[in-house]
Amino acid sequence: CSSSMADKDEISPLIANGASDISESAENSESSSTYRGANIFLLITLSVSNFFAALSFSVLSPFFPGAAEAKGISLTLTGIIIGEFELMIFLSSPFVVHIAAHVGNRFVYICGLFICGTCSVLFGVLEYCPNGSTFAIMCLLTRGIGAFGGGIFLVSSFAILAHSFPDKVSTVTGIVEMALGLGYMVGPALGGAFYDLGGFRLPFFTVGGLVLLTAVAAYLITPALPAESGGHNRSASFLKFFSIPIALAILISYAATGAMYGMLDATMEPYLTAAFHFSSTIIGLIFLTPSLVYTLSAVLWGRLTDSMGWGIGVLIFGLIGCTIGVFFINPASFVLPIKPTLFTLLPALVLVGLGSSAVMIPVYGLCLDAAYANGMDENIATINLVSGVTNSAYSLGVFIGPTLGGRLYDTIGFDKLLFAYSGLFVVCAVLLGIARVYSRYKNVKLAESPKASADVPCPASTVDSPAAIEHSLFPRSRRSSISCLASHYSYQYTVQIIESPRANRFGGFGAAASSA
Template sequence: MSTETALLVDKKSEDKSTQCCHCLTKLRPSRFSISSILILATSFFSFMLLCASSSVISPFFPGVCLSKGISITVSGLLFGVFELVNFIFSPFVVFISTKIGNKILFVGGLLISSVCWLLFAFLEYCPNGVLFAVLVIILRAVSAIGASILFVAAFATLASVFPDRLSTVNGVVETGLSIGYTLGPGIGGVLFDVGGFKLPLLTVGGLLLLLAFAAIVVIPSVSDDGHEKPVSFVSFLRIPLVVVIMLTFFIIGILEDTICVVIEPFLLDKFEFSHSVIGLLLMIPFFSLSLCAILFGYLSDYMKWGAGIAFFGILCCALSMFLIDPPRLLIPVRFGLVTLIAGLILMGIGVSASMVPIYALCLEEACRHGFEDNAATINLISSTSNSATSFGLFMGPVVGGSLYEAIGMPKLILLYCGVLVLFSILFLATYLFSRRKSSVDPAEPS
């Protein structure tokens, strides 16, 4: 009787183990299936619309602010609130995700963003002055909370569905982000001309709402099995390579928004371009980023060139800045429109190469130091990286604008090139040191 009982227990354990493995395989398919493609498509369009919603107001919002009695300087601060709140709130998302799950966060982030933009459409009826500015700040802040929740939840969901294609999936995400940033201003300007202030905002808010309903059906529920080790920010940020990777997010964020701020006055002064031509030139880095992101992700996942690609990307960013306006002290030759366009193309390539592989690299390094390869660790990485990038995007206009006014474009270019080259050396040295150390030391507990 005891033998039969033992066999029955073994059979039940085997069935349970098989069921768990089946669930894990369902969440982590080795090949693209219809469900995984739908998850990827939903995430792609969510990121694209999220970025489009932030950039869709750029053609007309400064003018609306002026009509409401708000100066250009204050309107710039209203834009910056989004990145500041994103920077502050993102680290807390990792603790929320362990309590309520990524699916609820995914849908909730879309709903929050949708409602904020739908309400934003009716701010044209708000009285002029302080009340208008306060309501803009509140809606931008709440929408930033929704965006940070969505970013962390979406990336964690994609990582659970595509565990062996983390960099490739990140390349798809970066492509969606860049397409949203690229198309947003053009679409916003057209919709504003057709239907006024409300139409572009109602359009974006409505599309985000539709995506939220689609996410309810498409996004899987990934529940914690109760055996995951709690993650620690302190232990995570004690890892040298992780700190350097987060600095990469921060520096690239500063670089991106610095260019957006200083390129207009620079081109107006040097080439006397119209604003429409400047707008077209600013689209070049986003197009080159979109074309290269998935390729760099593929090379990082399948060729295992992640660190080399990131190192190459940082150097590309330095070279791109140099080509935009090389200092006359180093090269007396006058560079023109061709080198400017080449620099903008190379900047998109550099940003793509820098950003795409380092998520997987960060996860690999965390696991080397005792962190588990699970949803909690991925949430920690995505929330911290989102916070670092947002802080860079917030500081970019401040740092870039101040330096442009204080030292001029040539010296600003020289300074940024020097920082990027030195940082590339730091990145490579830290990576080589971590690999050498991990080859002789056992993994440290987190």
């Protein structure tokens, strides 16, 4: 009997501990569900705000050149007013790295929306400006300040995405890029319709008002980010990032894609008018083709990059698609002497949309992976730096594309211009392949060094529980948390970290893990 009582005394604490563990597990599961729900809600908010911001960026394109001409502004100056938007984003994006380090990404994100919306409304008032230089100067100032707001908004919104979804960066980037693409597609159509209904003011008042409402909603809805103590007050090194070969190759490919879009925007309309005698409506529908394909395929490329680890493969496929698509828009006669038709043009534009989407969607996640794999800190400073640099690279391409494209169109002809861009994409693919091989070789050499095989303790605080997620800037994946859980219950042991979940997309970056 006494033996039975002793057994009960020993079992009771175990039962109590088991019940406590079950209760704690249930609470953690509930907290985890709440965390995931909040992140999904954040993703929806960011997608909606990016959609309305894209409307404000693109709403003026169908009617502003004619309105500016009526105000006595030359076509060249009109092009500068429209093109300065991307130039200002290129110049302002890197500064977000330093601004966000002091005030936080949420504040920068909301301020960027307010600036975009306010400048859009003010642009509608410029109808009352005197004709000539006064109107031109005010347009340049208003659009320039709005572009600054757009730049800081875009950089901070993608930084918030990477902060909130560290293991699904390309997937959520694809979703938000889809929203941006829809905004850029719908914007010109809405702008033309509103201009016909209410004149110059209505498009800017309507879209600007929607952006301001979105900014208020973002202020009320967007949750405060966890404390960014892991690098919030420190700046990441631009020089260190630009010394990473594969990051440079990715950025060059990204800028080349932006330049292609800018070139096509400036040259497709005169080519289609001269070669096919299409009406403005048909030309608008043709312009819609690559944008629609880009938007529909964006999420697919994001999923393939994150789930399958095919980031570099997806990007190279995109470069090949752009090479073929751009060439067949109007094949160079000295290479392939065929007459361009609508049946060659439309498939070529589909390839352009598919290829450009495959190039652009993995860029942000791949650059983050490259930075982390080459020793940069996994903190908010690195996220801001990568977001700023990638946005600057694309905006620089979009600014250079129409500037050089228009001139080369007149001097060498459209077919030779497209052939040159096809060659540029081939060069980008070769550079990317060389950089990938170099990165693989470099990481194999690191794996063979004594330092690479040293044991690294895994602290108990990194357990992938909801509580840890709340207080950790970069929650680890399930694979990493298994090792940390072992450390949590075996205090006297340390666990060797042999693999980073972010390393797989490059093939070579995970070489240290496979050799270990």
